[in-house]
Amino acid sequence: MNAVNIIQPQSGAAFELKKGDVLTVIDPKGQQVSDMVVFNRDDTKEKLSAGKTMDFEESILLTKGNFLWSNRSRKMMEIMEDTNGRNDFLLAPCSPETFKIMYNNPDYHPSCLINLYRNLQPYHIEIDDIPTAFNVFMNVQFDAKGKLKVLPPTSQAGDLVRFKAEMDLIVALTACSAEDSNGGTFKPIHYTITHRD
Amino acid sequence: MNAVNIIQPQSGAAFELKKGDVLTVIDPKGQQVSDMVVFNRDDTKEKLSAGKTMDFEESILLTKGNFLWSNRSRKMMEIMEDTNGRNDFLLAPCSPETFKIMYNNPDYHPSCLINLYRNLQPYHIEIDDIPTAFNVFMNVQFDAKGKLKVLPPTSQAGDLVRFKAEMDLIVALTACSAEDSNGGTFKPIHYTITHRD
Structure with missing residues (x-):
């Protein structure tokens, strides 16, 4: 058994993967979203690219068999397993x-962007350089005219997405802070790392 | 009459706009795509964000009345007019x-990314920092499962998209180099700039 790492509600984590390592992102209670960003460990100017991924995979939705690509057109991760089947790049963290703008809330509110940034500080990544995240378990619906609507995730307790690292990586993950992403509840995210033999 | 600037087929241009200036991107022959990226003129770490734009505008397709947003959640441009009505952020330049990967062509081929980069060199923008472009006139079709297909643009000769700068900007534009974007033909793009009174 691999140790289960717990990301508390409305928080985040960052860690390194070696090429070949397997990361499993788990929704332990169901209906929670995790934002994930990924950087080349040896050169953080290379990072996850929403546009390159949708381009090479020819799909807005990404699931088992799809790869996540970098801004340098290289494969960063392969999605090996996806028990829920709804993940996208449509909305930024x-x-x-x-x-302030979408919820009309002027007060302090935790957010994925700040949680990604804080956890990435040991890797000297600036907030402006955090790309659009891969939205794991996020249920963004679109109609034929492209109108977007965020619904509660379809994920149930124990659903997971498994990624294989295609290069040495820095990964940051959150347990999403936004009410609309998870039906108004805040929940943890769990993850495990299996090291290559 | 404003001077018409011509971007030759498979090339690009970059220029500055002042807040309030109006940029008109014109497809002079029909069925051509222009990739556009935008930076804050005074701090190029602030730039166009596909994810923030789709998020705040709640739409994959962007047209008249929509704004283009930055990675700092600020409005960069407003789309004031759009005679064709199909533009998106789905695919990277x-x-x-x-x-090499999608066309199985190992030889030299002009590309929007290189044309954006070369034209942005006076502004000291690194290639890794070029964001996913706003695909003006691009006809990316998606089905309910999110599968993507690039069709020839629906734009006809003289179709245009007009943008108002919401801050001082550096803009780079291309006449797209990819066969699939324009039905296998390569054509110019025209643009005009109207300065604020």
């Missing part, structure tokens, strides 16, 4: 401005 | 790897 919630930020302080998300709550 | 075509790059040398696009032609």
Whole structure:
């Protein structure tokens, strides 16, 4: 058994993976979202690219068999397993401005962007350089005209997405802070890392 | 009459706009795509964000009345007019790897990413820092499962998209180099700039 790492509600974590390591992101209670960003461990100017991923995978939704690509057109991760089946890159990580502008809430509110940034500080990544995240378990619905709507995730307790690292990586993950992403509840995210033999 | 600036087929241009200036991007022959990236003129770490734009505008497709947003959650441009009505952020600018990986072409091929980069060199913007572009006139179709398909643009000769700068900006534009974006033809893009009174 691999140790289960717990990301508390409305918080985040960052860690390194070696090429070949397997990361499993788990929704332990159901209906929670995790934002994930990924950087090349040896050169953090190379990072996850929403546009390159949708381009090479020819899909807005990404699931088992799809790869996540970098801004240098290289594979960063492979999705090996996905028991829920809804993940995308459509919306940027919630930020302080998300709550001011979209929720009309002028007060302090935790956010994925700040949680990603704080956890990435040991790796000297600036907040402006955090890319659009891979939205694990997020249920963004779109109609034929492209209108977007965020619904509670379809994920149930224990659903998971498993990723294999295609290069040495820095990964940051959150347990999402936004009410709309998870049906108004805040829940933890769990993850495990299996090291390559 | 404002001077018409011509971007030759498979090339690009970069220029500055002052807050309030109006940029008109014109498809002079029809069925051509222009990739556009935008930076805050006074701090190029602030730049166009596909994720923030789709998030705040709640739409994959962007047209008249929509704003283009930065990675700092600020409005960069307003779309004032759009005679064609199909623009998106779904695919990253075509790059040398696009032609190697998706077109199975190992030889040299011009690309929007290199044309953006070369034209942005006077502004000291690194290639890794070029964001996913706003795909003006691009006809990316998606089905309910999110599968993507690039069709020739629906734009006809003279179609245009007009943008108002919401802050002082550096803008780079291309006449797209990719066969799939424009039905296998390569054509110019025209643009005009109207300065605020």
